[in-house]
Each structure stands twice: as structure tokens, then as C-alpha cells.
Amino acid sequence: MRPTHGTGIERNKNADPRRQSVTNSFQGRLLLRPLFLNCFYSCNCHSMLPSRGAKSRRIMVIIRSRGIRGKRRATRLWYHRGVIMAHTLISPDLSIAEAGRLIMADELTTILAFLPELRSSADGLAVHETRKAIRRTFTLFKLFTPYFAPGILEQHRPGLRKIMRRLAPCRDTAVFRLKLADYNQKIDQPLNELAAWWDERQSVMDGRLMDYLGRKQVTRVIDRYSSLVRTTGAGLPRKKTGAPMLVRFALPGMVMQHLGAVRAWGAIMPDATPSQFHQLRIQFKELRYTLTFFEDILSDGAGEMFDLSRRMQDLLGDLNDANVADEILEQMKCCRAEAATYRQFQRSELARLMDEFRPLYTAFDRPEVRRDLAVTLANL
Structure with a gap:
């Protein structure tokens, strides 16, 4: 070579x-x-x-x-x-705090890589990946706050959340337009007036995002956070009185706590409403993120858990998109006839996706799937 x-x-x-x-x-x-x-x-x-x-x-x-x-x-x-x-x-023998810092640095790298495109054009892929990286970062804050000095991680949440709030309408609008375009290709009379209205809305949302990201305060937020996650030992408690907490000791509790939160929804799954599916999606996303953060040391022994969790997350994402579209269309004041037509389609999609999700949840919540994960965690 x-x-x-x-x-x-x-x-x-x-x-x-x-x-x-x-x-x-x-x-x-x-x-x-x-x-x-x-x-x-x-x-x-x-x-x-x-x-x-x-x-x-x-x-x-x-x-x-x-x-x-x-x-x-x-x-x-x-x-x-x-x-x-x-x-x-990530190695099982790594300090849990250092592991968290390294994973946070990875997510920050994604944010920094897409920031130029966001500022220049609000590129759709850049919006999606940056929003996901910030959301994953918030999950990391929840996971690793106990291993950092009090308030160290949470002080960065408000600044990053402001960026998230500007990304959200751009992403929701882009997804709405993408699925509307797919729907229009399959029908005889496309909803052109509705599509044109949302095209204009995308331009407005993208413009607001680019204006906001051009502010100096955004650079300060990211620079301050960069200093924390790219400095070894930064933000850790000053007094080290306990035994060193390694990944192999902390990870089983992290994973099982989130798995338990997801399994709790099984009791209401047969009659769950769209809003309850949204709450499940939030809980499940935290479990999914926790697994993927440590995929290097978990996926070989718990492959089925990873595969099922990926499929469930994709389905829950589609379900959430349909629910968001339904709520948006209900509040629209223009294109009422076309909005009503498309809303009827989205509601049928919502029902279909909920019915499709329930058997997938049953496959996920099998004892053998949990057993494989538990054995993998026990063998760390």
C-alpha cells in the first residue's frame, strides 16, 4: 500500500x-x-x-x-x-466521562461540517443532519450529566436549543414538500396551489435560518461548547473521591433505564393515540441514540436489537411526519380545498402507520431480544 x-x-x-x-x-x-x-x-x-x-x-x-x-x-x-x-x-475500559466527551465531539464535528452550507443556502441535508446532531447532543447531556461537574453540560443547552428552533420549521417544511411532491406524482389532479404555497414558505423559513446563523452570538455558542468537548478533562468534578467509573460499569444501567422507559408503553400500545406515539418516539429515540453511541461494543452481541430499533425509529419518524402534516393542514387558511384533500390522505397514512407499528413493537419486545442485549452488557 x-x-x-x-x-x-x-x-x-x-x-x-x-x-x-x-x-x-x-x-x-x-x-x-x-x-x-x-x-x-x-x-x-x-x-x-x-x-x-x-x-x-x-x-x-x-x-x-x-x-x-x-x-x-x-x-x-x-x-x-x-x-x-x-x-x-469507544472502549469498555475508557472513562465514562471521557467517552461522553469524545462522542459529544463527534456530534460537534457534524455540526461544524454543515454550518457553512446552512449559512449560505440552508441546504436540506445540512438542516437534517445538523438538527439530528444537536438532538443527539441533548441526549448525551442527559446521559453524562452525572459524570461532569454540576451545570457544566446543561449551560450549553439554551444556546443550542435556539439553533434547533430555527432548524425545525425548515426541516418540517422540507419534509412536507417532499411527501406532497410524491403524492402529486401519483394522482391525476396534482395539488399545485398547495405545493406553490409551501415552496414560498420554504424560502421564508430558509431565509430566517440563514439570517440567524449569521449572528455573532451563534459563533460564540459553538466556540464555547467546542472548548469544553475538545479539551481532555474539561468540566470534570475537581475532587475525585470515588473509584474510576469506566464505560463497562456505567453502560448497562444507561441502556436498561432507557429500555425500561420504552417497554412501559407496551401496556397502552393497542389503544395508543397519535400524541402518545409522539411521546413514545421521544423515549425510543433516546434508547436508539444510547445504543448507537456505543454500537462498537454492543452490536455484535445484540444485532437483532439494533436492527429492530432502526426499523422502529424509521416507522415512528414517518408516523410523526404524518401527524405533523395533519396538524399543519388543519390550521391552514389558504388552499382550503386542496389542504382538505391532502389532509384526508395524511390521516389515512397515520392510521396505516399506527397499525403497522404495533406488530413491530411486539417483535421488539420479545424476551430473547432483551436477553441478547443483557448478556452483551453483562460480558463487558
């Missing part, structure tokens, strides 16, 4: 040509997005593997690198739909 054109990435001469084309795109993305390398130098490709799932389009690259402070670490970069997302590999 030899380095390629000074990128620091090594190419395997015997690599599958299909993977090689992805490698070329991967290198191009690294050159276009140097922010992903701002924590590393002298990095080289350790391995390139397809992610789990026959239908997956993700390519996972593991790099071995030396950080700014000289500590060696392994990082995954997921190449997914043309986007590279950093993911530091």
Missing part, C-alpha cells in the same frame, strides 16, 4: 473496484471538508468495510490517528449518502 497524493489515506491495490470508487469520493470529501481532520494528523486508512445490512449504502473507514495532544485513538468515518460523519471508537 502507498499513500495517495498527499491525502494521508492509503489505497489497497487489490480493493474491489466498487469500493475503490467510493474511496475516491471519500478522499474528495476529505479534501472539501477539512473540518473532519481538525482533530487529527498523520492519519492513515486502517480498514474499509461495508456497514452491516445488505441494503446499506454506508462505507465505514477506520483510521488510526494521533490527536492534538498526542494521544492515539481510532475513529470511524461513515461515508453515507455523500456525507462523512466522524465516530470515535
Whole structure:
């Protein structure tokens, strides 16, 4: 293997040509997005593997690198739909606080990578990925607050939440327009007046987002948070009186607490309302995020839990989109006839998705699925 054109990435001469084309795109993305390398130098490709799932389009690259402070670490970069997302590999023997800091740094890297596109064009993919990264960050705050000094993490929530509030209408509008366009392609008389109204609304929402992100206070919010998550040992309690809390000791309680919160909804599942499905989605998203934060050490033994949780999260997301669309259409004051037609469709979709979700929940809540996860946690 030899380095390629000074990128620091090594190419395997015997690599599958299909993977090689992805490698070329991967290198191009690294050159276009140097922010992903701002924590590393002298990095080289350790391995390139397809992610789990026959239908997956993700390519996972593991790099071995030396950080700014000289500590060696392994990082995954997921190449997914043309986007590279950093993911530091977490070990069971790592301090739980340090693990949290590294995972928060990964989410911050995603935010920083998409920020230029958000400021210049409010790109739809950038909106979606940034919003997701901030939401995952809020889950991290809940998980790791006990291991940091009081108030250290929560002080960053208000500033990030303000960014989230500007992203939300852009994302909701984009999803609404996307699904409306798909619906219009399948009917004889497209709802053109409704589509035109939402196109104008998208421009307004995107403009407000770009104006807000151009403010200096947004830069200050992100810079202050960057200082915390990119400094080893920052924000930790000063007095260390207890035994060191490692990932292997803290993770089982984290996972089981969120799993219990999700399972509690099983009792009302047969008659759950759309608003209750929304609350379940919030609880389930926290479980899903917790699992994926530690996927490196959990997925081999609890693969079915990961697969089912992914499918449930996707279905709950579609269900939430249909519910949001129904509420929006109910409040519209223009295009009333077309809005009523499309609302009727969304309500039928909502009913269909709720019926589809219930058997999937039953498959998720089987003892053998929980047992595999519990054994994996016990073996850490």
C-alpha cells in the first residue's frame, strides 16, 4: 500500500473496484471538508468495510490517528449518502466521562461540517443532519450529566436549543414538500396551489435560518461548547473521591433505564393515540441514540436489537411526519380545498402507520431480544 497524493489515506491495490470508487469520493470529501481532520494528523486508512445490512449504502473507514495532544485513538468515518460523519471508537475500559466527551465531539464535528452550507443556502441535508446532531447532543447531556461537574453540560443547552428552533420549521417544511411532491406524482389532479404555497414558505423559513446563523452570538455558542468537548478533562468534578467509573460499569444501567422507559408503553400500545406515539418516539429515540453511541461494543452481541430499533425509529419518524402534516393542514387558511384533500390522505397514512407499528413493537419486545442485549452488557 502507498499513500495517495498527499491525502494521508492509503489505497489497497487489490480493493474491489466498487469500493475503490467510493474511496475516491471519500478522499474528495476529505479534501472539501477539512473540518473532519481538525482533530487529527498523520492519519492513515486502517480498514474499509461495508456497514452491516445488505441494503446499506454506508462505507465505514477506520483510521488510526494521533490527536492534538498526542494521544492515539481510532475513529470511524461513515461515508453515507455523500456525507462523512466522524465516530470515535469507544472502549469498555475508557472513562465514562471521557467517552461522553469524545462522542459529544463527534456530534460537534457534524455540526461544524454543515454550518457553512446552512449559512449560505440552508441546504436540506445540512438542516437534517445538523438538527439530528444537536438532538443527539441533548441526549448525551442527559446521559453524562452525572459524570461532569454540576451545570457544566446543561449551560450549553439554551444556546443550542435556539439553533434547533430555527432548524425545525425548515426541516418540517422540507419534509412536507417532499411527501406532497410524491403524492402529486401519483394522482391525476396534482395539488399545485398547495405545493406553490409551501415552496414560498420554504424560502421564508430558509431565509430566517440563514439570517440567524449569521449572528455573532451563534459563533460564540459553538466556540464555547467546542472548548469544553475538545479539551481532555474539561468540566470534570475537581475532587475525585470515588473509584474510576469506566464505560463497562456505567453502560448497562444507561441502556436498561432507557429500555425500561420504552417497554412501559407496551401496556397502552393497542389503544395508543397519535400524541402518545409522539411521546413514545421521544423515549425510543433516546434508547436508539444510547445504543448507537456505543454500537462498537454492543452490536455484535445484540444485532437483532439494533436492527429492530432502526426499523422502529424509521416507522415512528414517518408516523410523526404524518401527524405533523395533519396538524399543519388543519390550521391552514389558504388552499382550503386542496389542504382538505391532502389532509384526508395524511390521516389515512397515520392510521396505516399506527397499525403497522404495533406488530413491530411486539417483535421488539420479545424476551430473547432483551436477553441478547443483557448478556452483551453483562460480558463487558
